[in-house]
Amino acid sequence: MADISIREVRKSYGNDEVVHGVNLEIESGEFVVILGPSGCGKSTLLRMIAGLEDISSGEIAIADKVVNALEPRERGCAMVFQNYALYPHMSVADNIGYALKVAGMPKAERAEKVRQVASSVGLEEFLDRRPGALSGGQRQRVAMARAIIREPQVFLFDEPLSNLDAKLRVQMRHEIRRIHNRVRATSVFVTHDQHEGMTLADRMVIMNKGTIDQVGTPEQVYNAPATAYVAGFIGSPAMNFLGGQLSARHGAVMLENGAMLPVDARLAQAMDGQLVQIGVRPEALTLCQPGTGSLTATFEFYEELGSEGLHHLKIEDVPFSVLSETKMRLEEGTEIGVIIPQEALHIFGAETGRRIDTAGTARIGVMA
Amino acid sequence: MIERTPWLNFATHAILFTGLFILVVPIYLVIVAASQTLPDVMAIPAKLLPGDQLVVNIRAAWEEAEFGTKFTNTLILATGVVVGKIAIAALTAFGIVFFNHRLRMPIFWMVFITLMLPLEVRIVPTYAVAANVLSPFQTILDAAGITWLIDALTGIEVALEWNLLNSYTGLIMPLVATATGTFLYRQFFLTIPDELVEAAKMDGAGPLRFLWDILIPLSRTNMAALATIMFVVGWNQYLWPLLIITDPNYGVAAVELSRLVPNMNTTGGDIPNWHWAMAGTLIVMLPPVAVVIFMQRWFVRGLINTDK
Amino acid sequence: MRRAYFKNNWIAALVVAPQLLIIFIFFYWPSSQALYWAFTLEQPWGGGNEWVGLENFIFLLSDDRYWHSVRISVIYALATTALAMGMALILALFADRQLRGYKSFRIGLIWPYAVAAPAIGLAFRFIFNPSAGVASYLNYAFPDLWNPVMNGSHAMTMVIIAGAWKQVSYSFIFFLAGLQAIPRSLTEAAAMDGARPLRRMLDVQLPLLTPTFFFLLVINITDSFTDSFGIVDTMTSGGPARATNLMVYKIYEDGFRGLDYSGAAAQSIILMVLVIALTFIQFRYIERRVHYT
Numbered sequence: 001m002a003d004i005s006i007r008e009v010r011k012s013y014g015n016d017e018v019v020h021g022v023n024l025e026i027e028s029g030e031f032v033v034i035l036g037p038s039g040c041g042k043s044t045l046l047r048m049i050a051g052l053e054d055i056s057s058g059e060i061a062i063a064d065k066v067v068n069a070l071e072p073r074e075r076g077c078a079m080v081f082q083n084y085a086l087y088p089h090m091s092v093a094d095n096i097g098y099a100l101k102v103a104g105m106p107k108a109e110r111a112e113k114v115r116q117v118a119s120s121v122g123l124e125e126f127l128d129r130r131p132g133a134l135s136g137g138q139r140q141r142v143a144m145a146r147a148i149i150r151e152p153q154v155f156l157f158d159e160p161l162s163n164l165d166a167k168l169r170v171q172m173r174h175e176i177r178r179i180h181n182r183v184r185a186t187s188v189f190v191t192h193d194q195h196e197g198m199t200l201a202d203r204m205v206i207m208n209k210g211t212i213d214q215v216g217t218p219e220q221v222y223n224a225p226a227t228a229y230v231a232g233f234i235g236s237p238a239m240n241f242l243g244g245q246l247s248a249r250h251g252a253v254m255l256e257n258g259a260m261l262p263v264d265a266r267l268a269q270a271m272d273g274q275l276v277q278i279g280v281r282p283e284a285l286t287l288c289q290p291g292t293g294s295l296t297a298t299f300e301f302y303e304e305l306g307s308e309g310l311h312h313l314k315i316e317d318v319p320f321s322v323l324s325e326t327k328m329r330l331e332e333g334t335e336i337g338v339i340i341p342q343e344a345l346h347i348f349g350a351e352t353g354r355r356i357d358t359a360g361t362a363r364i365g366v367m368a
Numbered sequence: 369m370i371e372r373t374p375w376l377n378f379a380t381h382a383i384l385f386t387g388l389f390i391l392v393v394p395i396y397l398v399i400v401a402a403s404q405t406l407p408d409v410m411a412i413p414a415k416l417l418p419g420d421q422l423v424v425n426i427r428a429a430w431e432e433a434e435f436g437t438k439f440t441n442t443l444i445l446a447t448g449v450v451v452g453k454i455a456i457a458a459l460t461a462f463g464i465v466f467f468n469h470r471l472r473m474p475i476f477w478m479v480f481i482t483l484m485l486p487l488e489v490r491i492v493p494t495y496a497v498a499a500n501v502l503s504p505f506q507t508i509l510d511a512a513g514i515t516w517l518i519d520a521l522t523g524i525e526v527a528l529e530w531n532l533l534n535s536y537t538g539l540i541m542p543l544v545a546t547a548t549g550t551f552l553y554r555q556f557f558l559t560i561p562d563e564l565v566e567a568a569k570m571d572g573a574g575p576l577r578f579l580w581d582i583l584i585p586l587s588r589t590n591m592a593a594l595a596t597i598m599f600v601v602g603w604n605q606y607l608w609p610l611l612i613i614t615d616p617n618y619g620v621a622a623v624e625l626s627r628l629v630p631n632m633n634t635t636g637g638d639i640p641n642w643h644w645a646m647a648g649t650l651i652v653m654l655p656p657v658a659v660v661i662f663m664q665r666w667f668v669r670g671l672i673n674t675d676k
Numbered sequence: 677m678r679r680a681y682f683k684n685n686w687i688a689a690l691v692v693a694p695q696l697l698i699i700f701i702f703f704y705w706p707s708s709q710a711l712y713w714a715f716t717l718e719q720p721w722g723g724g725n726e727w728v729g730l731e732n733f734i735f736l737l738s739d740d741r742y743w744h745s746v747r748i749s750v751i752y753a754l755a756t757t758a759l760a761m762g763m764a765l766i767l768a769l770f771a772d773r774q775l776r777g778y779k780s781f782r783i784g785l786i787w788p789y790a791v792a793a794p795a796i797g798l799a800f801r802f803i804f805n806p807s808a809g810v811a812s813y814l815n816y817a818f819p820d821l822w823n824p825v826m827n828g829s830h831a832m833t834m835v836i837i838a839g840a841w842k843q844v845s846y847s848f849i850f851f852l853a854g855l856q857a858i859p860r861s862l863t864e865a866a867a868m869d870g871a872r873p874l875r876r877m878l879d880v881q882l883p884l885l886t887p888t889f890f891f892l893l894v895i896n897i898t899d900s901f902t903d904s905f906g907i908v909d910t911m912t913s914g915g916p917a918r919a920t921n922l923m924v925y926k927i928y929e930d931g932f933r934g935l936d937y938s939g940a941a942a943q944s945i946i947l948m949v950l951v952i953a954l955t956f957i958q959f960r961y962i963e964r965r966v967h968y969t
Binding site for chain 2: 679680681682683684685687688689691692694695696698699700701702703704705706707709710713763766767770771773775777781783784785786787788789790791792793794795796797798799800801802803805807808810812813816841844845846849850853872873874902903905906909910924927928931932937940941944947948951952955
């Protein structure tokens with residue numbers, strides 16, 4: 001077990017900086033998910049931890065030892081790749097045991113360990129097969145086994161589930177968490193899939209354009225997104241955003257269409273006149289008769305989700321959605337009211353995109 | 369596709385048969401001549417059915433041309449070219465694909481340029497090099513004044529010499545000195561996903577280990593393709609052995625074959641032993657043809673990917 | 677673009693060293709020697725050499741025999757290329773229909789690639805021999821109709837046929853591969869549009885085969901210029917009366933029979949320039965070889 005400490009790490013390719021001074025502390029035994037869209041620098045960060053990418057500046061330490069100059073093999077990390085990267089010409093057993101072979105472990109001992117690890121991930125029947133003869137899920141397991149067998153200090157996962165179909169993905173997600181609970185190795189998991197992040201993570205790291213927007217538990221990130229970007233990225237269906245201005249006189253946010261949404265009076269007082277973006281999650285809203293709610297919208301179309309219905313509305317050409325168990329199939333263009341509870345409001349500075357909390361101060365992500 | 373085109377199908381078969389006929393007939397005539405007696409071969413009109421002298425003629429040609437030695441030599445030549453090419457090509461391609469150094473592209477181009485000029489067009493100076501492989505270095509030393517310096521200091525005259533005429537090394541080396549295989553390997557190596565390299569690094573394998581454990585086993589198909597082509601090329605060498613081999617103990621089959629029939633312009637009226645010559649032609653062409661037929665799949669793939 | 681590299685550059689140096697050494701000794705050194713000799717007048721191995729500038733070239737270019745050799749080399753190159761590629765293209769187009777017996781036809785059309793040039797030369801020399809075998813009957817019926825031993829154009833014809841025969845398989849393999857690389861959906865789309873097989877050949881397959889065609893055109897011409905030695909030497913030895921004295925053969929004759937190294941080197945240089953020019957043209961088309969998206 002080892003903790004990982006990332007200090008002011010930057011990565012540039014020529015003049016193009018893709019990771020801008022990232023700081024992150026990962027505790028020993030923790031499962032951290034780095035989440036972000038493609039191109040946000042999350043894989044680059046992971047690969048710098050692995051030693052597959054040079055660190056342009058800053059420091060990465062594993063178990064208090066700076067590893068910047070160490071070869072991948074000297075860092076004690078194991079990695080599961082997105083496309084599994086299994087050696088196509090080796091049997092499953094040889095794939096799993098290759099690292100031990102390189103390390104010079106005697107054959108008999110190796111075979112025994114391979115068998116143990118393979119049975120722990122349900123692969124013992126497939127040991128003699130080639131990767132080409134396995135299904136996607138089985139290949140995934142081989143990739144896992146190959147990492148587990150080394151008993152590494154750190155597990156690195158580079159979008160390992162993105163090549164699987166939806167059902168298998170959920171299943172492997174649970175399996176990975178189960179293995180983690182058993183092995184308790186420090187794990188860093190990179191993905192662009194928020195569900196993966198939510199279900200797997202002890203803590204999530206949300207990255208955007210080469211910087212960290214927020215670090216926190218899944219609940220923190222969902223309930224108190226640090227930036228408008230995080231708010232929009234986390235949660236499905238996605239959060240609704242409306243533009244407006246804080247007004248001390250009304251103790252509210254005045255929306256562009258004139259509607260008022262009451263907010264904490266101290267906040268309105270402190271930041272009077274500030275242009276803001278307000279965000280509300282579709283699941284926090286209720287539909288009502290036009291004119292009776294917080295604001296009025298026009299109905300666009302309805303999407304059936306089974307237990308709930310997603311209602312797509314428009315407020316002055318801005319799309320807006322409401323998720324509710326009450327299902328309303330209305331005609332396009334019908335007017336409808338929406339109730340927005342005050343506690344459901346997330347307020348972000350219009351320019352900075354940063355969260356404005358009740359204390360009236362803007363904060364950036366919580367640094368652990 | 370479900371299309372009923374009986375006439376076109378008939379035409380297709382007719383065209384393909386004609387093509388096949390054109391390609392096969394010459395060899396059929398060779399077989400016919402190789403199985404007849406000399407008077408039968410010279411008969412007018414020609415006898416177009418095989419005779420019963422095939423074994424006799426082959427044996428005669430075999431002894432006349434000392435094909436025992438020649439076939440062994442040709443086999444050594446072809447094997448040497450195959451092994452040399454594969455080894456050198458794999459290593460060089462490995463060096464320019466999996467390492468990121470400043471000389472990567474210059475080396476790539478230096479090797480690439482050798483594709484442009486076949487041995488035939490630089491035959492005369494290459495012969496001079498084979499006569500003394502060390503002559504390039506001698507010339508460089510001379511030009512740099514080092515020979516003079518050593519002579520002045522120690523009284524030893526530096527005269528580097530290593531003659532490759534009439535040797536297997538001389539036969540093989542210049543044929544290995546082109547980029548054909550290097551490009552086949554390079555193209556293959558470029559298809560190896562980055563993740564495989566990274567997985568190997570994570571597993572603790574260094575470059576040579578990666579080459580040996582991962583790349584070489586993965587490139588077996590490639591190797592088979594390259595081996596097939598190089599065997600054919602090596603076996604069929606003619607001009608180069610004709611030049612540098614004067615000692616019959618090092619002679620190769622293709623060159624010896626041409627000696628079975630006296631030169632056209634200098635025939636002194638003797639009727640050439642066509643039946644032996646054709647028997648010889650038959651057995652000399654057989655090994656590479658057999659290799660191509662049995663290794664057809666690798667051969668076609670290799671040919672298409674080498675770009676010569 | 678690859679991103680995963682190894683860092684031990686001394687290993688890289690070690691693994692590329694053998695090839696670099698070999699190509700230096702057997703490629704770059706001889707090629708530069710040829711250049712040096714072409715501009716000097718030298719006694720073979722040893723003896724002084726004297727800088728003569730372009731004299732060797734001027735001498736060469738004012739020599740009718742050299743121009744004759746160039747002329748017949750061009751004729752040989754164009755004729756063998758046209759014959760071999762024409763035949764290969766037709767055969768590939770029809771073989772690609774993959775009717776019954778396709779595999780046997782394919783192998784039947786591929787194997788000639790493996791036959792050594794001298795073996796082809798000897799075989800055709802026998803077949804076209806005016807006094808033996810098949811052709812002799814022709815002469816028996818119509819005296820002096822066919823005599824490649826005495827008649828230059830007959831000899832040239834014979835050499836061209838042998839050369840073309842040798843080249844058919846190579847082009848066939850590439851044409852067939854080119855045809856098979858054309859996505860099936862394209863021909864199927866054409867079929868849905870109502871085009872019959874022959875129409876599809878003309879409208880879909882042939883146009884998409886253009887890159888392969890240009891590639892083969894250049895390769896075949898280059899090969900005809902450089903790779904004709906084995907056939908010429910075994911069939912005619914450049915005769916009769918220099919009628920088949922192609923450029924490569926003349927280099928060999930002047931260099932090794934006539935011991936005129938400077939003359940042979942100058943000829944080599946001209947041939948090199950020609951081959952490099954052809955390769956350069958090929959470069960522009962090789963890039964365009966596979967584009968179907």
